[in-house]
Amino acid sequence: QPPSTYEPLNENTVVQFVKKLNYFTEDAALQVREIGDGNLNLVFHIVDESHAKSIIVKQALPYAKVVGESWPLTLERARFESSYLQKAAEYVPNLVPKVHYYDESLGLFVMDDLSSHLILRKGTIEGIQYPHLARDIGTFVAKVTFYTSDFYLHPFEKKQLVKQFINPELCKITEDLVFTDPFFDHETNDFPTEIREAVEQLWNDSELRHEVAKLKFQFLTQAEALLHGDLHTGSIFVTPESTKVIDPEFSFFGPIGFDLGQFFANIILSYLSQEAHILSSKERKQYQSYLVDTLKQTWSSFKQEFSKLWENEGNEVYTQVPGTLESFLGKVWVDAVGFAGCEVIRRTIGLAHVADLDTIQDLTQQYQLKEKALELGTYFIKNRTQITNMEQLIQVFYQE
Template identity: 60%
Template sequence: MTVKVKPAYEPLNELTVLDVIKPLNFFNSASLNNLVVQEIGDGNLNLVFRVQDSDSQKALIVKQALPYAKVVGESWPLTLDRARIESDALLQEAESVPHLVPKVYYSDSHLAVTVMEDLSDHVILRKGLIEGNTYPLLAKDIGTFAANTAFYSSDFYLHPFDKKEKVKRFSNPELCKITEDLVFTDPFFDHDTNEFPAELKSSVEKIWSDQELLREVAQLRFSFLTRAEILLHGDLHTGSIFVKEDSTKVIDPEFAFYGPAGFDLAHFFANLTLNHLSQNAHTKEPFHRESVQSFLLQTIEKTWETYTNTFTELWREKSSDPFVKTEGVLENFLQHTFQEAIGFAGCEVIRRTIGLAHVVDLDSIEQKDIELFYKKKALELGSYLIKNQRKFTSITQLTNWIRGA
C-alpha cells in the first residue's frame, strides 16, 4: 500500500499557485496555458493571488495564510489554522446570507489555502468612501449580514450541544490575542506598538491617565474575553467589505470567533465614524461633503434598524429559547448589544488613531495640522463613547452626537 505524503507547507508564488488551481477543473483544459497570475495582496497577514483565463476573463482568488504577520515579519509567528477558520466562517455565513459573502470553491488546511470567488468588479469600501462615493445597499446588507450570522450562531437558535461545539470549532486564540492587545490594551498604555505623531502626546497621555476611561475599557476587554454569544466576523471594518452599486460582500473572516454580539457592529460603526471625520478634509465641495457625511450617518442608523428588525423577526419565527415569549428578554438583549457596541466602537476609534494599525482615512489627510486636528477629535470622540456608552438609548442619539462632534 502506497501512502501519499502531503508536501511540506511552503508559501505560494505566481508559479506554484497553479499547482493548486489546475486540479480543481475550474478552468477548462484548453485554458490552462492561458492563465495569468498576479499577486494582489496588500494586507498584513496573507498572500493573495488572482488567477485569470486571459481569453475568457474568467478568474478566481487564491488566498494563503502565512505563518507570521507580514506587517512585522517572522518574529511575529501566527497559526496557519486561521485559514481553516476563515473558510469555515465563510461557509457558515453562506448558509444564511450567501449573496453577502464570496463563494468558496476549495480549501486546504494543510496548505492554509482558500480558493474563492473573484470580486474584482467590486472595490474596497474604505477606498470608495474616501473618494466620496455612496452605496445604497450598504446599510441593509450589513445589517442583514450581522443579524443573520448572529441569530443562527446563537443559543437562541442552536441546541446547546451544537452551540458549544461551534465555540470549540471557532476557537481562535492567537488572532483573538492580537485583538485583545491592539484594540483593548496597548493603546491605553505607553506601549511600544503604539504609533502617533509627537504633537498628539498630550492628548494620548490624557487617555492613559483617565481612570474612569480605563475602568470602562477593562470591562469591555473582559466582555471580549468571556462572552461567547455569537459567531463574529471579528474584524468587520471598511477594509473587510467589497462593494459596488448593487452588491456588498463581506470578506476576510480569519479573525472569526465566538464573542459579544455588539463587537462586529461596533467596528463597522467606528470606521464609518472615522470616515465621517475625515470627509471634512477629503471632500472639498461643501454640498457634496454634507451629502456624503449624511449618507454615513444614515448608514449607521439603517444598519442598526435592519439588524434589530431582522433579528426580531428571526427571534419570533425561529427561536428555540424557552423565554422567547417573555416580555423584555429580546429587548434587554438588543439594548445590551447596542450599548456595548458603542463602547467597543470607542475603543476601535482610539486604536485606529494611535495604535499599531491606523486607517488611511485620517492618515492620508495632506495637511499635517488638519490631520492632527481630526485625530484629536477622534480621540475625544472615542473617549466619550467609551465613558458614556450606557447613556445612549437610540441610534439617532448616537448619530446626532457624531454629527455635532
C-alpha cells in the first residue's frame, strides 16, 4: 500500500510542488508536459522559458501494467534510482544527471533536464555515430562497480551499501522476464506465430536451459558490486559529445557482467536490425563496423579502467596477488557474454521488445532477423566459456 501522503501528480499539482522547491522564481510562468513513455513512472518536463531554466520530475506509480493487469510495485524504486544516481555521481559526475531533490512520500525525485540529448536507441536506429559512447560506458561500468566492490570498500562499508540496495521487487522482474519466462511457454512471452518453430526449438533445448539456470542463479546470488540493472540503449542519453546514463531503478548488488552484457546485447540487436534500417550496403557496413568498434572499445575501456583502479586503489589484500585481476576479468567477460545472450533472447520473444526489431516494416525480414537473434543468443549462452575475447564474439555474428 502506498503511504496516505502519496498521490500521483498531474501537470497542475507538479507545478505547485516544484514551486515550493525554490528552483524557479516565484513569478515564473512554468510550462509542463508529461513525457514518460513507460508503464511504471511519470516523467514531467518543467520549463521556465523566460529564464531558460528547466527540470525533470520523475515519479514512481504504485503499480506496473503487465500483460493488461496492474501489479503493485514499490514506490521505493524512486529511492533506488536517485540513490544510485547520487552514488554514481561520486565517481562519474559527468555521466549521470544531477539529482536535486528526493521525496520519499511522493515517490519522486528531481533531476537535470537532458532534453538536449537523444535516447541512444533512437540514435542507433537512425544510424548516428557516437564517438565517445564506448569509452564512456566502459569507464562508467568500471568506476561504479570497482568503487562499490569488495576490492575497494571495507567489508563493513560494502555490506552497509548492499543493504541500501536490496531491491527484491525490481530484481524479481528481471529474474522472471530475462531469465525465466522466455525459456518456458509462459503467458508473458510475445512473438509472432511465424517464428514459433524456432521458439519451440529453444524451449526444447535442455542444454540451453541448464546454462540459463546457472546464469539466473548467478544473478540471484552474486553481490559483486552495485549494478545499474537496466543498462540497455533506452537508458542512455547521448549527443556526439556527451553520454548520460539514466533510469537505474533496477539497481542492486549483482554480477558485474550483467550491466556489460545488457549493453552488449542491445548494441548487437542494433547491429542485426541495420539489415532493415540502412538500405545502402556500403553505409550499412560502415555503421555496423562502428557498432563492432563500440563493442570492442566498451570492453577494452572497461578492462583498462578497472585494471588501473584495481592496481592503484585496490584495498582487498588479494588484489595485490598476481593473477587475481586476470582471473576476475575473465569471469566478468564470460558472464557478460552469457547475460548478453539472455538479453538478446528476451528482447526478441519476451514481454519487453526493442524498437530496433519491432519497427521493421517488412515482416518476413523482421521474422528472419528475430530467428537470427535467437540463434545468436543461444550460441552466446552455450559457448560463453569458449568465446574468450571480443574478436571471437564478433566472428560469431559475421559468420551468421
